[in-house]
Amino acid sequence: MDILGSFALLLAFLAAVYAVLAGIAGILTRRTLLTKSARNAGMAVFVLVTVAVGCLEYFFFTNDFSIVYVVEHSNRALPGFYKFAALWAGQEGSLLFWSWLLSIYAFLVLFLNRKRHPELMPYVGVVLAGVQTFFLTLNNFVATPFRVLAGPDGAGVMRLAKMSEGHGLTPLLQYPEMVIHPPMLYLGYTGFSVPFAFALAALLGRYPGEKWIHITRRWTMIAWCFQSIGILLGAHWAYAMLGWGGYWAWDPVENASLLPWITGTAFLHSVMMQEKRGMMKVWNVWLVFTTFMLCILGTMLTRSGVVSSVHAFAQSSIGSWFVGFLIITFVVCFAAYWKNRDYLRSDNQLDSLVSRESSFLFNNLILLAACFAVLWGTLFPVLSEWVQGSKISVGAPFFNKVNVPIALFLLLLTGVGPLLAWRKTSFDALKRNFAWPFGGGILAGIIGFIFGFRDIYSLLCLILGVFVTLTIGSEFFRGARVIASRDGTNFFTATGELTMRNTRRYGGYVIHLGMVLVFIGIAGTPFNKDLQKEMAVGESLRIGPYTVLCQNFDHLDNANFESDRATLEVFKNGKSDMMLFPERRLFHASQVTETMVAIQSSPLRDLYVVYAGRSPESGKPVIHAYLLPLIKWIWFGGIVVVLGTGLALLPNRRTALVLRPATERSWADAIAEATPAIGAVARRVEGHD
Amino acid sequence: MNARHKFLIGSGIIVATLLALAYVGFTQSKTYYHTITELSTLQGASLHQRMRVSGNVRAGSIARVAGRVDFVLTEQGRDLPISYVGRDPLPDTFKDGAQALVEGKMLPDNHFEAEQVQAKCASKYEAAPVGTSAAPQPGQTSTGAGARPSGN
Numbered sequence: 001m002d003i004l005g006s007f008a009l010l011l012a013f014l015a016a017v018y019a020v021l022a023g024i025a026g027i028l029t030r031r032t033l034l035t036k037s038a039r040n041a042g043m044a045v046f047v048l049v050t051v052a053v054g055c056l057e058y059f060f061f062t063n064d065f066s067i068v069y070v071v072e073h074s075n076r077a078l079p080g081f082y083k084f085a086a087l088w089a090g091q092e093g094s095l096l097f098w099s100w101l102l103s104i105y106a107f108l109v110l111f112l113n114r115k116r117h118p119e120l121m122p123y124v125g126v127v128l129a130g131v132q133t134f135f136l137t138l139n140n141f142v143a144t145p146f147r148v149l150a151g152p153d154g155a156g157v158m159r160l161a162k163m164s165e166g167h168g169l170t171p172l173l174q175y176p177e178m179v180i181h182p183p184m185l186y187l188g189y190t191g192f193s194v195p196f197a198f199a200l201a202a203l204l205g206r207y208p209g210e211k212w213i214h215i216t217r218r219w220t221m222i223a224w225c226f227q228s229i230g231i232l233l234g235a236h237w238a239y240a241m242l243g244w245g246g247y248w249a250w251d252p253v254e255n256a257s258l259l260p261w262i263t264g265t266a267f268l269h270s271v272m273m274q275e276k277r278g279m280m281k282v283w284n285v286w287l288v289f290t291t292f293m294l295c296i297l298g299t300m301l302t303r304s305g306v307v308s309s310v311h312a313f314a315q316s317s318i319g320s321w322f323v324g325f326l327i328i329t330f331v332v333c334f335a336a337y338w339k340n341r342d343y344l345r346s347d348n349q350l351d352s353l354v355s356r357e358s359s360f361l362f363n364n365l366i367l368l369a370a371c372f373a374v375l376w377g378t379l380f381p382v383l384s385e386w387v388q389g390s391k392i393s394v395g396a397p398f399f400n401k402v403n404v405p406i407a408l409f410l411l412l413l414t415g416v417g418p419l420l421a422w423r424k425t426s427f428d429a430l431k432r433n434f435a436w437p438f439g440g441g442i443l444a445g446i447i448g449f450i451f452g453f454r455d456i457y458s459l460l461c462l463i464l465g466v467f468v469t470l471t472i473g474s475e476f477f478r479g480a481r482v483i484a485s486r487d488g489t490n491f492f493t494a495t496g497e498l499t500m501r502n503t504r505r506y507g508g509y510v511i512h513l514g515m516v517l518v519f520i521g522i523a524g525t526p527f528n529k530d531l532q533k534e535m536a537v538g539e540s541l542r543i544g545p546y547t548v549l550c551q552n553f554d555h556l557d558n559a560n561f562e563s564d565r566a567t568l569e570v571f572k573n574g575k576s577d578m579m580l581f582p583e584r585r586l587f588h589a590s591q592v593t594e595t596m597v598a599i600q601s602s603p604l605r606d607l608y609v610v611y612a613g614r615s616p617e618s619g620k621p622v623i624h625a626y627l628l629p630l631i632k633w634i635w636f637g638g639i640v641v642v643l644g645t646g647l648a649l650l651p652n653r654r655t656a657l658v659l660r661p662a663t664e665r666s667w668a669d670a671i672a673e674a675t676p677a678i679g680a681v682a683r684r685v686e687g688h689d
Numbered sequence: 690m691n692a693r694h695k696f697l698i699g700s701g702i703i704v705a706t707l708l709a710l711a712y713v714g715f716t717q718s719k720t721y722y723h724t725i726t727e728l729s730t731l732q733g734a735s736l737h738q739r740m741r742v743s744g745n746v747r748a749g750s751i752a753r754v755a756g757r758v759d760f761v762l763t764e765q766g767r768d769l770p771i772s773y774v775g776r777d778p779l780p781d782t783f784k785d786g787a788q789a790l791v792e793g794k795m796l797p798d799n800h801f802e803a804e805q806v807q808a809k810c811a812s813k814y815e816a817a818p819v820g821t822s823a824a825p826q827p828g829q830t831s832t833g834a835g836a837r838p839s840g841n
Binding site: 352452 | 692693696697699700703706707710711713714715716718719720721722723741776777782835
C-alpha cells in the first residue's frame with residue numbers, strides 16, 4: 001500500500017508538470033487538443049492525490065505501525081474519529097492534505113468551466129497546475145508521508161521494522177473541533193489559489209471585459225468563508241482547550257491565518273469599485289496576488305517553524321522551498337502585471353470625499369494597514385535578527401494598540417459606507433440616512449456607560465455596533481416597505497423577497513451584522529475577571545454572581561487516558577445552577593498532561609473553570625475560575641457571518657419587473673441618492689452576476 | 690483642492706496616527722531574545738530590557754516557595770537562576786528537563802525574574818531517524834504541546 005501511495009503521488013506530480021507544460025504549449029500553439037489534454041491531466045491530479053490520501057488513511061485505520069507517519073501520530077486506542085484527523089496532525093500529512101484540497105478545487109474549477117471561458121480557462125489550468133506542482137514536489141521529494149520505519153538487523157542490513165504501538169496523537173488535538181478546524185483553514189488557504197489563478201490568467205490572457213472579476217469574486221467568497229470558519233474555530237479551540245481564558249494571543253500562526261483573511265476582505269470590498277465604476281483595477285489584481293502569497297507565507301510559517309509559536313511544529317528546512325516558491329510567484333505576478341499594465345487603466349476618478357468610493361478606499365487603506373502591522377509584528381523577530389543581529393519580538397500590546405483603533409474605524413465604515421451614494425452624497429441625504437442610527441448609537445452608549453461599560457474602546461465599540469445594526473436594519477426596512485406596499489405582501493415576505501433579489505447586497509449586510517456581534521463579544525475583554533483558589537471538598541469560591549462549591553474529586557481511567565476530575569456545583573444568586581467537571585488528563589501513549597476546561601456559557605458571560613492541578617505545598621486541588629463577559633457573542637457572530645456568506649453566494653431571484661439599464665446619472669442613480677434601497681432594486685438589472 | 694487631495698490628506702492622518710500607536714505599542718512590548726551565554730556579556734541598559742531566555746529546566750532544581758517558584762535554566766553548561774513570580778499556574782509541560790522559555794528581566798543580583806513561563810514538553814517521542822534503532826528517543830523538536838500562549 002505504501003508503494004501504491006508513493007506511486008500515486010509521483011504520478012500526480014508528473015501529471016501536474018505535464019498540465020503546466022502542455023497547457024503553455026496549448027496556449028502558444030492554439031491547439032485545442034493540447035489544451036484539452038492539459039485540462040484532463042489537471043483533473044487526473046485530483047484522482048491520484050485522492051488515492052494517496054486514501055492509502056494514508058488506510059494505514060491509520062489498520063494501525064500499520066511500520067509507517068513512520070502513523071507511528072508518530074496515532075496509536076491503537078485512539079478513537080477512529082481522531083485516526084481520521086491524524087492525517088493532518090503532522091508535517092507530511094498536512095502538506096499532503098494541502099495538495100489534496102487544492103486538487104479538489106482545481107478539479108471543480110476545471111470541470112465546472114470545461115465548456116465556458118475558452119480563452120481564459122487554459123491560463124487558469126496552467127496557474128493551478130503550477131501551484132500543484134510546487135506542493136507535489138514537497139510531497140514527493142521533501143516531506144513524503146509514506147516513509148517506512150526501518151532498522152538495522154544483526155548483519156547490519158536495513159530491515160522493515162514495525163512497532164507494536166504508535167506514539168499517539170498530540171492530546172491538544174484530541175478535541176472534536178480539532179477535526180474540523182484544520183480542514184476549514186486549509187480550505188481557506190488553498191481556496192485563495194482559485195481567485196489567484198483567475199486573476200493571473202485574466203491578466204496574462206488580457207481576458208476582455210470584467211467577467212473574470214465576477215468569477216474571482218465568487219471563489220474569493222468561498223475561500224474567505226472557509227478562512228473565517230477556520231479562524232473562529234481555531235480561536236474557539238484555543239479558548240476551550242488551552243485553559244488560559246483567552247481565544248487570541250497574536251501568536252504567529254494565528255496571525256498567519258489572519259493575513260490572507262484581511263487582504264481577502266479588502267478585495268471583496270474593492271472589487272465593487274471595479275464592477276461599478278471601473279476603478280482600482282491594478283489594486284484589485286495586486287490584492288488577489290497578495291492574498292495568495294500571504295496564504296503561501298502562512299503555510300510556510302505554520303510548517304517551517306521560522307517564527308516560534310505555540311503551534312511550534314517541528315523545525316525543518318522546508319522554509320527555503322517556500323521562500324523559493326514565493327519569489328517565483330512574485331516574479332511571475334510582477335512580470336504579468338508589467339507587461340499588461342495598460343490593460344488595467346482606470347475608467348474613472350474619485351469625485352467626492354463623501355461618497356461610496358471614498359468609503360471603500362478608506363476601508364482598503366486601513367485593512368491594508370492592519371495587514372501590514374500584523375505581518376510586521378509577526379515577522380519582526382526574523383527581520384530584527386537579519387538587520388540588527390538580535391532577535392526582538394513584539395507582544396500583544398503592539399498588535400492591540402494598532403488593531404483595536406483600526407477595527408473600530410472599520411466598524412464605523414461598515415455603518416457609513418453602504419448608505420453613501422456612489423460618486424457624491426449630499427449633506428441632506430447624510431442627515432436623513434444617519435440621524436436615527438447615530439442617535440440610537442449614542443443612546444446605547446449612554447445606557448452602556450451607566451451600566452458600567454466604562455472602557456473607552458469598549459464603549460466606542462458598543463456605540464458603533466448599535467449604529468451599524470440600526471443602519472443595516474433601516475436598509476432592510478426601507479427596501480422591504482417599498483416591496484410590501486407595491487406587491488401587497490406582508491413585511492416579512494417582503495424582507496425575504498428583497499434579500500433574494502439582491503443576495504449579494506443583503507447577504508453582505510448579514511455578514512456585517514455578524515461582524516458587529518463578533519466585535520461586541522471582543523469588547524467584553526476589558527471586563528474579564530479571574531480568581532485562583534486552593535479548594536478542598538466542601539470549600540467554595542465566589543466570582544461575580546456565581547458561587548462555585550467543590551463537591552468531589554475523583555480519578556478516571558480508560559484505554560486512551562487517565563484523568564483527575566473535580567466535581568463542582570455552581571450556584572447563581574444562591575440557587576443551584578449547574579454542575580461543572582474540569583479535568584486534567586494524562587494521555588497514556590504520549591505521557592502528556594492536558595487540561596480539560598469546564599465552561600458554563602450564557603449570552604451575558606461565560607464561567608470558565610480550570611482544574612490547575614494540586615498545590616505543591618498543601619496538596620489541595622487548585623481551581624482557577626474566570627468570568628468572561630460576552631464571549632458567546634463571538635461564536636454566534638461567526639455563525640451569522642457564515643450564514644451571510646452563504647446567502648451572498650446564492651444566485652439572485654429574477655423578478656418580472658424589468659428596468660432599463662442604468663447609465664451615468666440615470667434616474668436609478670437619482671433614486672439611489674434619495675433612498676439607497678430602492679436604488680439597489682432599480683439597478684438590479686445592472687447585474688451582480 | 691479636489692477629492693483626490695482630500696483623500697490623500699485623510700490617509701496621511703490615519704497612517705500617521707497608526708504609526709504613532711504602533712511605535713508606542715512596540716516600545717511597550719518589545720522583548721529581546723538572549724541565550725544564557727549572552728547574558729553575561731550584556732552591559733548597561735541592555736541588561737535591564739525586557740527579555741526572553743530559553744534553556745532546559747535543570748532536574749531537581751524546581752523549588753516552590755511561598756509566592757513564587759524558583760528553578761534553574763541551563764544551556765550549554767551555563768546556569769541561570771530564575772524566580773517565577775507570575776500569577777498563572779505553570780503549564781503542565783513544565784517539569785524537570787523540559788525546554789522552557791521565560792520572559793521577564795534581570796535583577797541586579799544576577800537573578801532572573803520571570804513573569805511568564807512557557808514550556809515545551811520533552812516527553813513527546815519522535816521516531817528515531819531511519820538508520821538508527823527504532824527505539825523511541827526524547828524528541829528535541831517537540832510539538833509544543835501545552836505551551837501556553839502569553840498575553841491577555
